[in-house]
Amino acid sequence: MEGLIIGNISNTYKIKSKQNIYEAYARGKFKNDDITPLVGDGVEFSLLDNSQQAVIENILPRKNSLKRPKVSNIDQILFIVSAKHPKPDLLMLDKQLAYAEFLNIEPVIIINKIDLADCEQIKELYTKVGYKTIITSAKEKIGIGDVKQVLKNKTSVFSGNSGVGKSSIINAIFDTNKTEEGEVSKKNKKGKNTTTDTKLYEIEENTYIADTPGFSSFEITEIETTNLAECFREFKPQIANCEFVGCTHIKEEKCGIKNAIKEGKISQERYENYCKIYEELKDKEKHRW
Numbered sequence: 001m002e003g004l005i006i007g008n009i010s011n012t013y014k015i016k017s018k019q020n021i022y023e024a025y026a027r028g029k030f031k032n033d034d035i036t037p038l039v040g041d042g043v044e045f046s047l048l049d050n051s052q053q054a055v056i057e058n059i060l061p062r063k064n065s066l067k068r069p070k071v072s073n074i075d076q077i078l079f080i081v082s083a084k085h086p087k088p089d090l091l092m093l094d095k096q097l098a099y100a101e102f103l104n105i106e107p108v109i110i111i112n113k114i115d116l117a118d119c120e121q122i123k124e125l126y127t128k129v130g131y132k133t134i135i136t137s138a139k140e141k142i143g144i145g146d147v148k149q150v151l152k153n154k155t156s157v158f159s160g161n162s163g164v165g166k167s168s169i170i171n172a173i174f175d176t177n178k179t180e181e182g183e184v185s186k187k188n189k190k191g192k193n194t195t196t197d198t199k200l201y202e203i204e205e206n207t208y209i210a211d212t213p214g215f216s217s218f219e220i221t222e223i224e225t226t227n228l229a230e231c232f233r234e235f236k237p238q239i240a241n242c243e244f245v246g247c248t249h250i251k252e253e254k255c256g257i258k259n260a261i262k263e264g265k266i267s268q269e270r271y272e273n274y275c276k277i278y279e280e281l282k283d284k285e286k287h288r289w
């Protein structure tokens with residue numbers, strides 16, 4: 001039989017087939033092969049005699065996979081920041097956007113909690129870069145229709161800091177408290193629900209969204225410093241204007257990126273974050289050897 005992995009808690013998986021939802025575990029061989037099944041995987045599975053217990057036999061070929069959050073076969077990543085509580089972390093957002101470009105997965109930005117603060121400037125900044133940017137309030141049900149629209153016929157994943165409202169937006173889409181149901185949520189220190197496991201929700205036919213646990217740091221060590229500028233979407237067309245081959249766009253004069261800043265084509269904020277991320281990656285590269 002074939003199905004789709006829609007949930008995973010330690011060694012147990014939830015598989016959805018056309019007929020049913022099954023609890024499953026993976027055959028021991030996956031551990032040895034060093035590929036463990038991921039939420040989003042299509043799988044072949046069999047049922048144990050006289051039970052609803054399933055065993056994953058085989059993982060179907062993946063289109064792509066992410067390490068963080070751990071999901072596979074996705075069409076787009078929705079990066080959520082909140083207008084306030086927590087305040088927008090644009091360095092983290094730029095890191096995530098660079099990573100999406102690196103993976104060649106289309107990013108969409110959602111600025112949530114717009115009922116708490118105005119975020120037009122951030123929206124303008126990223127719209128100009130070339131990203132679809134949606135303003136929402138899960139609380140006041142603002143922008144939820146726009147989110148539904150970009151999700152249509154795709155598998156998407158929600159990513160972002162803890163507390164920005166990923167689960168709340170999914171709840172608003174369904175108009176119920178779907179993501180607070182039992183096993184995926186546990187009370188955190190402040191007595192609030194926090195997502196602890198990645199789970200795939202079917203919004204309608206052919207439309208899935210993965211809710212994931214939030215995080216407070218984001219590693220993009222797979223990107224080489226020499227490729228970082230290409231992962232900044234609006235930098236890319238300007239690189240050809242640099243005088244020096246291999247220009248890092250940091251200390252060099254006659255730099256296409258720096259000229260583009262002067263001409264207002266690249267924002268100072270994005271450039272400063274590029275420099276910070278560049279230094280971070282450089283540091284990691286040094287320690288690798």
Ligand SMILES: Nc1nc2c(ncn2[C@@H]2O[C@H](COP(=O)(O)OP(=O)(O)OP(=O)(O)O)[C@@H](O)[C@H]2O)c(=O)[nH]1
Binds near residue numbers: 114140168195214
């Ligand atoms: N004012 C306001 N509060 C919101 C909004 N969206 C979410 N919240 C609140 O923010 C808190 C965190 O929301 P969650 O949806 O749990 O955030 P999350 O991103 O899923 O967090 P993790 O699961 O920990 O990663 C909750 O108390 C929500 O009620 C919003 O649009 N406006």
Ligand SMILES: [Mg+2]
Binds near residue numbers: 166167193194195212
């Ligand atoms: Mg959550």
Ligand SMILES: [Zn+2]
Binds near residue numbers: 239247248254255258
């Ligand atoms: Zn340059």
